[in-house]
Amino acid sequence: MALHWKLVIDAKNAPTIADFWAAALEYEVEDPSALIEQLLAAGHVTEDQVIEHHGRKVFRGYAAIRHPDDPFDPVTGVGQGRRLLFQDVPEGQSVKNRLHIDIHSDQGELKDLVARLEILGATRIREVNKGPAGHWWIMKDPEGNEFCATI
Structure with a gap:
């Protein structure tokens, strides 16, 4: 179970x-x-x-x-x-996340998803384009936790 x-x-x-x-x-x-x-x-x-x-x-x-x-x-x-x-928690983040959330959207373009997340307070870190293996943005939430945004 x-x-x-x-x-x-x-x-x-x-x-x-x-x-x-x-x-x-x-x-x-x-x-x-x-x-x-x-x-x-x-x-x-x-x-x-x-x-x-x-x-x-x-x-x-x-x-x-x-x-x-x-x-x-x-x-x-x-x-x-x-x-x-x-x-x-009293302490801040001190190292890279060992676990992160990927946000997937079935609608629109990646640029639209990233723009919406930025309006909410996220920050772009870097774009990753692996061709057929995928295209995404590594981002940070308002507290600095990394996550990925992809279509």
Whole structure:
């Protein structure tokens, strides 16, 4: 039986970088506000463990995004399929990513995808053209994590 998984990404500001990746991948930011309200009312979390982001309560230092077509728990807001969890860590990135995300688009031109990602806050690093083996851009998200954009 296959296992469930999520990709956890260290961050400087989890809610903000989750917003970037949700827009980049056309995913949805998970909304844990109903769960947080229940946990606050029961005394299981304290106000200093939550913050407000875009008018919703979220866990301090954490944010997640999920694929819009995958199921999710309506009480907790937690996705039950493809998802990315961002967690704040005190240290910055010190070496090249050993794992990265490739964003593939079936529509349009590579230049259009790269331009859209730049508008969201990504930065171009370098273009790679391997002819029939592929053509892509290596980019960085707003926190400096590398990823690739390709058609």
